[in-house]
Amino acid sequence: MPLLQFDTTRSLSAEERTGLAERVTALYAEEMETTTGHVAVTIRERDPSAMHLGREVEGPLLFLDAEIRRGRPFERKRAFALETMAYAGDALEIPDENMKVVFTEHEGEAMMGVDRVGGEWDGEA
Template sequence: MPLLQFDTTLSLSADEKEALADRVTAIYTEEMATTAGHVAVTIREHEPAALHLGRAVEGPLCFLDAEIRQGRPFERKRAFALETMAYVGERFDVPDENMKVVFTEHPGESMMGVDRIGGEWDGDGDEGEDGE
């Protein structure tokens, strides 16, 4: 039940936001070996003065806070981060220096919806959710 939160200085149309959410959900499901139904994406736009990154160069900034279930290996997280940044960089012309991904990992039971409570990730694509 991940929550993928983008903070950016990009100014995106509704179609661009939908395309970003759809593509990142697809990348997440592929790289993290899961299904798409529980992936949540937020996109928050900010004025340029509201975001800062010390190494940034001229151009838009885009940060991703990926709130995920604990247990996935580093290699899966790194693959997701790299693929996501490659997409954002190519699609929205964001320089590599201006992107950052931060993972925050939670026990499965800390991730819930009205009809489900997350379980532990077991490595075979099963999110281990109860209540389905």
């Protein structure tokens, strides 16, 4: 039951926000071997003075805080991060140097909705 939280200094249209949410939901499901129905996405636009990255270059910033269930192998997380940044770079014109992905892993039972509580990841969808 992941929560994918984006912060960006780029002003996004409704279509761009929807496109980002739909694309990362699909990428997450593919790379993490799960379904899309429980993937939550937030997109917050920030004033440029509210975000900083030491290596940044001219252009907007985009950070992803991916709150996920523990247990996914490094290779899956890395593939998801790279695909997400490739999409953001192309679709939203975010420079590579200005993107960052951070994973925070939780026990399955720490992730819940009204209708379910997450379990431990066993490598199956």
